[in-house]
Amino acid sequence: MPETRPLQIQYLKAACSTCSVLELCLPIGLTGPEVERLDTLIVQRFKVKKGTALYRAGDPLRSLYAVRIGSFKTCVLSVDGREQVTGFQMPGEILGLDAISTDLHACNAFALEDSEVCPIHFAHLEKLAQELPSLQHNLNKILSREIVRDHDMLMMLGNMNSDERLAAFLLNLSQRLNMRGYSSKDFVLKMRREEIGSYLGLRLETICRGIAHLRDRGLVEIAGRNVNIQDMEGLKQLVVGCHRPLR
Structure with missing residues (x-):
């Protein structure tokens, strides 16, 4: 993304089929040939230095990001500039889902340590999901899991x-x-x-x-x-x- 390239992010070739978090990520349950088709969407994974923004609130949706190495936090800023952390992500989890409804990111995502992500171009992912019901099923499960996590968080804040x-x-x-x-x-x-x-x-x-x-x-x-x-x-x-x- 434009705001990260000046920070000398290193680009590397990706391969879903050999990834160590394959069984926790978007390809879970896909067949070998289906994983290979998904792998073609990931042109290059890249590293994000500790403290660097992967994306910021208001940035247009281009890709979803599968965390391969490291960890991230997502957060929003209040009107007076205070940070509200909304989540912590680790390998095998997907960043960028907040932008699907409006095509704009609703929060910021920062690396908590030197990390690496696999960008998955969202428009291409949608097209491939139409051809692969198993992939669409996985997308639906990921979105549902986010909703359930939000419900759990509300329960925790309200009852504990x-x-x-x-x-x-x-x-x-x-x-x-x-x-x-x-x-x-x-x-x-x-x-x-x-x-x-x-x-x-x-x-x-x-x-x-x-x-x-x-x-x-x-x-x-x-x-x-x-x-x-x-x-x-x-x-x-x-x-x-x-x-x-x-x-």
């Missing part, structure tokens, strides 16, 4: 206290990392505590108190950005009202 929100957030990260082959109990937070607070609707001092409360209850130990979940079942019991698997 601050400690429960923090516990639910950590469980969500734990499950998503475990699906990618990483430890569910020991991991590193890629986002700052202020960003976690923004996402959960909590002040920084409330996040810090929540971390201390979870530690005092023997549930989680957090040192800097290093997380060690010491009592997974106890942490789940704390999340009152979360009857569905965390997404």
